[in-house]
Amino acid sequence: MHVRDATAGDTAAVAGLAAADIDAARLIRDRTVQVAVADDGDDEDVIGFLSYETGRDAVHITRIAGDAEAIEALLDPPQTFATRETLPVEVVRPANGTDDITAALVAASFESAGPGPVFAGEPTTRYRWEP
Template sequence: MRVRDAVEADGGRLAALADVPTEVMADVVHDRTVRVAESDGEIDAFVGFEADEETVHVTHLFGAEAACEHLLDEPIRFAEREAMPVEILLPEPETDIVAVAENVGFEESDPGPWFDGHRTRRFRLENPTTETE
């Protein structure tokens, strides 16, 4: 599996994985740090994240479970360098991605906000370390 920065040309595949319009993913690629995992030249998963003054926020995590688990190392490494926790909001009932987050060490914290009429769940990794690799 190869991990690389997303480029604008990846927008169509990222949109298909996230089930959103291509234009939305073009904005995400420009506005956030987005990394993709690919094998045999095909994008299997992607992660998008950004940071504020206190926390690294995983804003997008879509694709094959094993690739998503591997991709979470990207925001975790960034958080380690900045001594920040990492948060991810997941829409209910995203059980596959919840399992990925928990496998990497995230723990469910407060309930997340409602988004587009759906409840979200907030997961947090207080003291990130990439030793889970």
């Protein structure tokens, strides 16, 4: 597996991996989006994606999907950028904290930083990684 910048050609794959209905083309245009691609000789086999943006005080992961191995690889670009800029990386996840993405974040040294915003009436937990 390798990680690369997403392109317009990845729109359908990103939309298919997303847990929610998203405008994948807009996401790829408006955010930094990385995709994890299987090393099977076909650069079209997208198996995960991560989007992020940089704010004044943190790098914010806005969308993430894939299996634990893909997520681990996808976390490297925002963490590398955050280290260079001396910024933390933050992401919010459902408050129940039992999904594979949350487990992968914890395995990558993200720590709970308290409650996050409420989305569609559902509480979230903010996870933070410090360089």
